[in-house]
Amino acid sequence: MEKNKISNFLTPDISYLLGLITGRGEIQYNQDVKKIIIDFEYKSQKVTVGRSIDLDQKLHIQTSLDQVIVRLQNIGINVAKNVLENSISLVLKWDKEDIAWLFIKFLINGTRFSYHDFQVPEPIFESTEINKKEFIRGIGDVTGYVRPSNYYGFKEPYRHRVYIEITQNNWSLPPQLCRLLQSIQVPIQNINYGHPNLRDPNNNKGSRSWAKEHQMKIFAEDYQKIGFYISHKQQALNELASTNKSNFDSNIPLCDGTTQRIKTKPIHPDENDSNLPTEIRGKHFDAFKEICDCLNCYMKN
Template identity: 35%
Template sequence: MNLEMSYLLGMICGNGEVRRDASETTISVEIPHKKLVTENNNDVRIYVRASITDIRTVLEPLIGTGLSFTQQDNYSIISFTKRNDEYMMREILRYIGNAVSHENIRIDEEIFSFTRDEKISFLQGFADVTGYIRRSNYFFKNYMHRVYLEVPHNWYLVSDVCRLLKDVNIPVQAIDWAHPNMRDGNLVKFKEGKPDFWKKEHQIKIWANEFLPIGFAVLHKREALAQFATELIDGLESEGKKPEEVTHKFYWEGRERNKNKPHHPSENDGFIPSEIRGKHYDSWKQIAKDLGYGE
């Protein structure tokens, strides 16, 4: 294993699609950019194009072929095709198993035995295609900035990523699960006639300063992270607090203060994995524990 391969696997797990045929496999990875401008009002698409140049420089020698690049207003796609019998493709397919997209992929257990640097590289690849850091992502105080990693539909991948973050000593601040008790905890949308409102993407939230060891290769995200991590640290220090004592906490190290939520009629919905289907939850932490992310 090497850092480049780890980064590529992270990108594929985060937002990849796999199209196999008898002799060749095509892998494409989408890099979304929901906003058209950066936090400093620069064109995101230009930043992504510049970042792709850097990414290609890293990955093309590894892959042994050119990366295709296409861009639309709200996303960019990189892709490559290789024969199934080539070593690189055999290794990729071994790590992703029978997955055909990020929606049914898991992080292979072997990845948890990677070196710390390789795990960091994997997580950076994952974050480059799933991560957002925006001024609107603060927590109560406007300097308490967070990185969001968005994972559509794949409950188990959320837990896998959180376990890998734990392995490199990076705590998760919160997980916004696509669960009716979390996304419609007071049944507001249900009563409005929107019973499926809660079926959104999962969001893993991490304090900006805690995410610095991983960072981003995509330029506009890297710049925003540096700015917002500094604001978070300065804000806490201005209150006489030590940032690491505030932000470097795993959920099982804090006090449990759950607010009881009413039962939601969708707690038995088939969208929810069988391990937790039919259960009622008052906290995201309870779901995390039941799906394998804990001490």
């Protein structure tokens, strides 16, 4: 008889919630109040889908979150929606330490309290494909961007991509997400780490302009295997994936941990920046996979 594992107690609802928290959540609690706040940020009211359709981003997020709220309420979580000028938040609140709070805190917290250093909970890697997809969909709903400008190529037809944008403080999450995506046969096209060798290799911009979010780039047709619950993102995904399928008939392989082509980059004065993690501080990189290797890539460690 198989021994019970924590992954056996995961459900699609809990997995999706864990993804939301990992992507843009913050835990706040004391003796009286226990909260998890999840932010859905947006930079503009309108968003362009495909090449011509403009949608009200704020309205689509609000409407989509109504279904998420019902879903969380059905598993016994007290959740409300807080609408501000440039963001919408889900506020999960507990008055006492019930089993849901303890389970979520155990899986997501440890000594971590915000998306700036949350990691993929280990049981997610051991869980079902459905739970893995729900976790990634939670990440994508709060950090994913599907824009016509996120293309690959130097001339038309361009190949459109989904960007998963991870806060620059969190260096552990991109290689972990790559491992999770590869486990369900979704390849990463590129990880543009917030590192000087990748973001400003010739030191043209200065002023630590490279210290921005990490961008995980996935071709739209590959990301369709996961999708979004946020409606305008799903609409954009379908349109851009359809465009890719009409112009390209080959798929990129899963990463095997090796770099096929490396363009040598010059030494950058910020390679020893004090805000870089110790694993990569003081090192030079010519390709993103070299950074992955230092950040415990599962293909090499």
